[in-house]
Amino acid sequence: MSSTSVRLRYFAWLRERLKCESEEIALPPEVQTVGDLIALQRRRGPEFATLFAPTSVIRAAVNQNFATPNTPVGPGDEVAFFPPVTGG
Amino acid sequence: MSSTSVRLRYFAWLRERLKCESEEIALPPEVQTVGDLIALQRRRGPEFATLFAPTSVIRAAVNQNFATPNTPVGPGDEVAFFPPVTGG
Amino acid sequence: MGGASLFSVLVSEAPIALAEELARFAPGDGEAGGLGLFLGLVRGEAGGKALAALSLEHYPGMTERAISGILEEARTRWPLLGGRIVHRVGRLAPGEPIVLVIATAAHRAPALAATHFLIDWLKTRAPFWKKEIYADGSEAWVAARAEDEEMAARWQALSGAPGGVAPAPAR
Amino acid sequence: MGGASLFSVLVSEAPIALAEELARFAPGDGEAGGLGLFLGLVRGEAGGKALAALSLEHYPGMTERAISGILEEARTRWPLLGGRIVHRVGRLAPGEPIVLVIATAAHRAPALAATHFLIDWLKTRAPFWKKEIYADGSEAWVAARAEDEEMAARWQALSGAPGGVAPAPAR
Numbered sequence: 325m326s327s328t329s330v331r332l333r334y335f336a337w338l339r340e341r342l343k344c345e346s347e348e349i350a351l352p353p354e355v356q357t358v359g360d361l362i363a364l365q366r367r368r369g370p371e372f373a374t375l376f377a378p379t380s381v382i383r384a385a386v387n388q389n390f391a392t393p394n395t396p397v398g399p400g401d402e403v404a405f406f407p408p409v410t411g412g
Numbered sequence: 413m414s415s416t417s418v419r420l421r422y423f424a425w426l427r428e429r430l431k432c433e434s435e436e437i438a439l440p441p442e443v444q445t446v447g448d449l450i451a452l453q454r455r456r457g458p459e460f461a462t463l464f465a466p467t468s469v470i471r472a473a474v475n476q477n478f479a480t481p482n483t484p485v486g487p488g489d490e491v492a493f494f495p496p497v498t499g500g
Numbered sequence: 501m502g503g504a505s506l507f508s509v510l511v512s513e514a515p516i517a518l519a520e521e522l523a524r525f526a527p528g529d530g531e532a533g534g535l536g537l538f539l540g541l542v543r544g545e546a547g548g549k550a551l552a553a554l555s556l557e558h559y560p561g562m563t564e565r566a567i568s569g570i571l572e573e574a575r576t577r578w579p580l581l582g583g584r585i586v587h588r589v590g591r592l593a594p595g596e597p598i599v600l601v602i603a604t605a606a607h608r609a610p611a612l613a614a615t616h617f618l619i620d621w622l623k624t625r626a627p628f629w630k631k632e633i634y635a636d637g638s639e640a641w642v643a644a645r646a647e648d649e650e651m652a653a654r655w656q657a658l659s660g661a662p663g664g665v666a667p668a669p670a671r
Numbered sequence: 672m673g674g675a676s677l678f679s680v681l682v683s684e685a686p687i688a689l690a691e692e693l694a695r696f697a698p699g700d701g702e703a704g705g706l707g708l709f710l711g712l713v714r715g716e717a718g719g720k721a722l723a724a725l726s727l728e729h730y731p732g733m734t735e736r737a738i739s740g741i742l743e744e745a746r747t748r749w750p751l752l753g754g755r756i757v758h759r760v761g762r763l764a765p766g767e768p769i770v771l772v773i774a775t776a777a778h779r780a781p782a783l784a785a786t787h788f789l790i791d792w793l794k795t796r797a798p799f800w801k802k803e804i805y806a807d808g809s810e811a812w813v814a815a816r817a818e819d820e821e822m823a824a825r826w827q828a829l830s831g832a833p834g835g836v837a838p839a840p841a842r
Contacts, residue, residue, distance in 0.1 A: 333730070335728060335730060335798070335800060336728055336800035336802070336812055337800075337812045381815075385730070385733060385798070388730070388732055388733035388736055389733075389736075390737075390796075404730060404733070404798075406730070406798065406800065407800060407812065407815070408814075408815035409794075409795065409796070409797060409798050409799055409800065409815065410794075410799065410800055410801045410812075410813040410814070410815050410816075411727070411729070411758060411770070411793060411794060411797050411798075411799025411800070411801065412608075412711055412758075412769070412770050412790055412793045412794035412797070412799070412819075421559070423557060423559060423627070423629060424557055424629035424631070424641055425629075425641045469644075473559070473562060473627070476559070476561055476562035476565055477562075477565075478566075478625075492559060492562070492627075494559070494627065494629065495629060495641065495644070496643075496644035497623075497624065497625070497626060497627050497628055497629065497644065498623075498628065498629055498630045498641075498642040498643070498644050498645075499556070499558070499587060499599070499622060499623060499626050499627075499628025499629070499630065500540055500587075500598070500599050500619055500622045500623035500626070500628070500648075500779075518690070518693050518694075518697060519689070519690035519693070522689050522690070522693065522710075523689075525710075526689060526710055526712060526768050527712070527766040527767055527768065528712035528713070528714075528765075528766040528767075528768075529715075529766060530713075530714060530715025530716070530722075530765040530766050531714065531715065532712050532714075533711065533712055533713075533714045534709065534710070534711060534712070535708075535709065535710040535711075535712065536707075536708070536709055536786075537706075537707070537708035537709070537710070538705065538706065538707055538708070538779060538782070538783060539693075539696075539697055539705070539706040539708070540704065540705060540706075540779065541697060541698070541699035541703050541704055541705070541706060542699070542701075542704075543699075543701060543702065543703075543704045543777065544700075544701025544702065545701070551701075594699075594701040595698040595699040595700060595701050596698055596699075597697050597698065597699075604712075606714065608709060608711065608790055609822070611709070612709060612783070612786065612787050612790075615707075615783065616783050619779055619783075651780070
């Protein structure tokens with residue numbers, strides 16, 4: 325993985341809608357948090373704009389720990405996006 | 413069983429203290445309830461007097477249903493006396 | 501499946517056949533979504549003394565009747581799909597299962613609440629008596645615990661409220 | 672017995688081996704007096720539609736970590752002696768067990784409270800996603816239930832109170 329990129333992972337209907345399980349994207353310097361990354365995602369196209377809209381229920385994890393919009397994101401991190409969990 | 417008697421059963425430490433599992437006793441006509449029967453038992457000797465004292469924790473069942481001092485007792489009934497239960 | 505056969509009671513000197521008991525309800529029939537289970541085990545000490553065994557006495561006939569009544573009471577409180585209570589009598593060694601309670605329902609909340617209710621009521625309303633036989637050879641009948649009476653009484657206070665609140669766990 | 676080994680987690684495509692799982696804790700070691708268990712089963716219908724199967728997706732690595740964290744949280748709240756959580760992933764048929772929770776303690780109240788807590792938290796805090804595959808061939812992802820969030824939140828409100836009150840069962 326490039327030294328300025330992050331690994332993104334998608335689960336459940338988010339994975340299906342984006343037709344993507346995992347991807348590596350370059351991390352612009354202004355992206356410092358999960359909230360910044362969500363804003364970046366929103367600009368990647370209409371499907372992204374819908375799925376990452378401010379009203380979206382999507383949850384995030386950074387390096388496999390649940391995250392909030394304020395959680396820091398840096399190069400080399402694994403960031404996952406997914407719907408609310410429904411196990412058990 | 414005689415037509416004017418009741419079957420008494422004893423369990424746990426009550427059985428051990430009275431050295432009796434089960435006995436048939438004549439039911440005097442004035443004994444109409446569990447409370448009357450307890451009063452009768454008390455007069456049968458010092459060990460009975462202690463075990464059936466008004467302060468005793470002993471419980472009763474008539475025909476295999478939990479009973480109170482007011483529960484009626486009649487000829488042919490099975491009356492059990494036992495300590496508070498401790499199963500499970 | 502007939503509903504009645506999914507509710508049953510067993511009082512026995514034989515060890516509890518755990519795998520067979522669970523197999524009554526799992527795999528499920530597609531209706532039950534939750535199964536709650538409680539298993540009571542004989543502890544190796546009591547009041548600071550090492551225990552060699554427990555001896556369980558019961559009142560044959562009345563015991564089965566009382567437990568069936570407890571199960572019926574649970575069915576009036578929660579929409580149960582199945583229920584099973586197995587209780588050992590006779591002599592038990594430390595570690596052995598002494599009582600098994602299973603309740604199934606469409607969802608987890610009633611299954612778990614009913615399981616808790618059933619063991620609380622069983623402890624205070626079924627005619628069993630435990631004698632502790634210690635490692636030193638002495639023995640003593642177990643006294644009823646006020647705490648058990650209180651835990652059961654909480655359910656009584658709630659009897660008007662179907663599906664009621666689970667009682668606070670005692671510590 | 673080493674305490675650590677009595678707390679463990681398994682996420683697997685294989686059917687849950689119920690008898691073997693129970694055998695981890697019963698017969699007991701003489702310390703545990705109570706074992707609480709919850710088993711979740713796949714129901715045969717959902718929203719009025721007949722279900723052919725459930726498909727369970729998870730986040731390998733994070734799932735195990737999240738469940739271990741939930742088990743650790745339970746251990747800070749109750750004096751548990753053992754805990755085991757097994758969760759299926761992949762495709763499951765109606766009737767099949769999907770999740771197993773076991774908690775053991777010296778007494779019944781903490782074992783049962785912890786069992787209820789563990790399944791409530793698991794449902795809202797472990798990365799699993801269910802897809803329903805209906806008998807008619809259509810399929811749909813399951814939406815998170817506000818009710819589950821509420822049941823889990825009750826435990827959160829109680830986190831300052833060790834051994835806290837069990838949440839009211841949802842109907």
